[in-house]
Amino acid sequence: MAAMTPMQALDLWRRTTVESVRRDGPDLSARQMALLLSVYLTPPPHTVRGLSADFKVSKPAITRAIDRLEKLDLIRRKADESDRRSILLQRTVAGSVFLSDFAELVSAAVGEIAAQ
Amino acid sequence: MAAMTPMQALDLWRRTTVESVRRDGPDLSARQMALLLSVYLTPPPHTVRGLSADFKVSKPAITRAIDRLEKLDLIRRKADESDRRSILLQRTVAGSVFLSDFAELVSAAVGEIAAQ
DNA sequence: TTAACTTGATACGAACCCGTAACGAACCCG
DNA sequence: CGGGTTCGTTACGGGTTCGTATCAAGTTAA
Incomplete structure (x- = not known):
């Protein structure tokens, strides 16, 4: 994976995010997305206190983000x-599917930008 | 900019989003981020009805996202x-700075992944 | 001029989220 | 055992966002 200009980086983010919104996916906040991705991509264990310290965010804020993601069946306690x-x-299975689809959105956006 | 595996794509998203949360940046939703990036990266004019149709989201939802971004001084009506x-x-100036900083976060994450 | 249409904003009740503080439950150590 | 610590959650008052319905203002065209 070669380098990327700042403009290309922003355009990658735009294409991916816009397409995700268009597809009527869950409107996750940055915190929720950070939590979801951390659970799936970084080595366990994942605890409330650990994520709270890692993100520099209060514990109740983490609890609420977990509540939301658990309600969407994207993670599990x-x-x-x-x-x-x-x-x-x-x-969860649903979470794996969601992130797999999301990764495809990113890849597709990379392809569009490279083809420009 | 060469291709990216799905795993690398997700890791890019994770590193960038987590770092953005750590820096105590505004906790924007996917819709708000999509709106902000569209205003800065796609050709004007940008109107409520246009964004509503583009994102397939109700007009009041767009109005509220604009309210939030305007309160943060990231865009202007x-x-x-x-x-x-x-x-x-x-x-706005503040919006340009915000996205410039964000682009740097993405670039830094790309560098980390490439160096792995 | 007047009726129909378009635009963005507002009203509404419900749901969600904020940070601080307090809580019960579980663990640790003397 | 019992006091202190750590864990995640809940309570709280206040703010934000949700989608649907409605609105006033502006435009268009008969």
């Missing part, structure tokens, strides 16, 4: 058996 | 002199 105060965030 | 029912959306 699971009790931590070794420390029952904690919860572990896990992937 | 201007009356259309040739048709005073319409409004035109315009760029």
Whole structure:
């Protein structure tokens, strides 16, 4: 993957985001998207306190983002058996599908920009 | 700009979004980001009805997104002199700075992924 | 002039989200 | 055991956003 001009970077973001909105996907905030992607792409465990520290965001804000993503069935809460105060965030089938589709949007946008 | 695997595409999105959240930037929704980028990257005029049709989103939803972005001083409303029912959306200095910074975040993430 | 249409904004009740503070439950350690 | 700590959640008052319906203002055309 070669470099990208700032203009190309913004256009990539625009094409992808606009297409995602057009497809009537869930209108996720930056925080929610950051949380979802972290759960799927970074090594576990994923806990409320860990994400709160990582994002520099309050714990209740993380709890609410989890509430929303769990309601959309994009992630799942699971009790931590070794420390029952904690919860572990896990992937779901619907979440995997959502991110797989999203990755295709990005790839398609990359292709459009490269073809310009 | 060469191709990108789906995994790299998602990781690019993750790194950029997480860093943006860490920096305590405004927590924009996908709709708001799509609107902001469209105003800055696509040819004018930008009107409520045009964006509503383009995004397949209701007009009040567009009005509210504009309200938010205008409050953040990222875009500006201007009356259309040739048709005073319409409004035109315009760029601001703060918006240009915001997107310039954002483009740098994307570029930095591209660099990190390339260096992996 | 007047009726029909278009445009963006507003009203509405419901749902969501904010940060701070407080909470019960679970863990740790003396 | 019991006090202190850590965990995620809930309570709170205030602000934001949702979609549908409606509105006033501006434009168009009969």
